[in-house]
Amino acid sequence: MTVEIKFCGAAGLVTGSSYLVSMAGGKFLIDCGMFQGTKTVRELNYDGFGYDPRDVTFALLTHAHIDHSGLLPKLYRQGFRGKVYTTEATKDLLEYMLPDSASIQEMEVRRINTQNRQRGLPPVEPIYTQEDVATCLGNIAYVEMDGWADLPLGVKARFWNAGHILGAASIELKIPGADGREVHILFSGDIGPENKMFYPAPESPHDVDYLLVESTYGDRQRQDTSLDARRERLRGEILKSDTARGNIIIPAFAVERTQELLMDLDWLMAQSKIPTLPLFIDSPLATKVTGVFEKHEKELQDLSGPHAFTGRNIHYVQSAAESKGLDLVKSGAIIMSASGMCDAGRIRYHLRNNLWNPAATVLFVGYQAEGTLGRFLQQGQKKVRIFGEEISVRARIASIETYSAHADQGELLAWVKARLPVRKNIFVIHGTDASRQGMVKNLTAHGIPLSLLVTPSIDDRFGLDTAGAAEKLGDGGARITRVEMAAVSDWHNDYARFVLDLAERLRGMRGAEERRALLADLARHVSGAVGGMHGRG
């Protein structure tokens, strides 16, 4: 039997990273990530895997991010019983990240089922539960960062620092193929930028048969991201804030971004470049994850000092009651909380309590997806809804865009060039079609032949132990159209925006009569009595 690869996710989109390798004697997976983003994309999580998890012998995991690891518990729920091999730090992060992901699933399903009950629809099942997470966590084995590991099915694997987040690795594989031919592959995983805090620059071997490379920022070049430049920007934003009369609220992802910010703020305070302010970390997940960073402190660089994560003005907020207590802090504090895009979590309480205050600052340090509360604030909306309450936005809204865990276009190019020669093919994955096209253009402009490059679609299959280039064995099925549709636009977002605009318009009207007239007009459109698709000639 030949060695085959199937692109089960993160092909034509960024999330749902997962690749199935089939060979003599069995199958194994690289990553088993959750689809994240718009509702249309998230619906892919409820689909079948497209293979029987009981036929999979083992899995490899590049890093702990949920879009790479988040469907592992579902794999166990559906009968997988093999081991997941990854680095020790990734294993430690998963101990907290997977239970957190399960509670989010369970919460979402409770919400869907309340709606379904009201609409007379049958209930849906959660993608997985805490029980499935426990089974998964009991089956994770760790491998050392360097040196070859002997895995089942005669597969050999070597993990390399990818410089992306704690524990993140690129994975080099040697897979026994037909006629004694060995297939030598490198999976990039997610690649970090050159100046990433905590880790040395990414490392990996060169001279492989196949390279699979991510392309998240394949079409974007970032501004100066050196540690000093970034700290200077952060300092500027802190000094601009009126901390005598307001707080600084920082929505931050619990994993990696919180710890980077913590380190930068602690460093700026230690160097007296900003005033020493109390720093509250109000996210149970961020607190636990920071504990994992502390455990691995010896492997990290750029720390602001010994015990950097437990500086004396750093307060980890534990209970919900303690979090509520922060309502009484009206000024002079930096409050970091999750979720990073403000669509869930304790950050929403802090926004509710501080957005009205013109002396407060909300500082964004990460990407805000379309349709999230974070994006609405960045776009300058003057009114937002939080917990059903309408909040006037008077706080200063600022953004620093130089924090990133991903290599940009130039850094991806340099990483790929350092892997040459690649004997057979380079698969460009983990990017939208626009970012993949940008990356392909840039690679070919720098002398990498177009014939070497492949941009697979979701569910495509390729044979790998052929004498020449990879051979396409089958096209993806119906999911391709769904992924393409989701990439173009998501009507759910349009709908949410429309409802907000409508509410705004209605509030701005003088009286009930005028409001009723507008609603009646809309109702006529909806029932098709007016214009619509056919127009009025």
Ligand SMILES: [Zn+2]
């Ligand atoms: Zn990642």
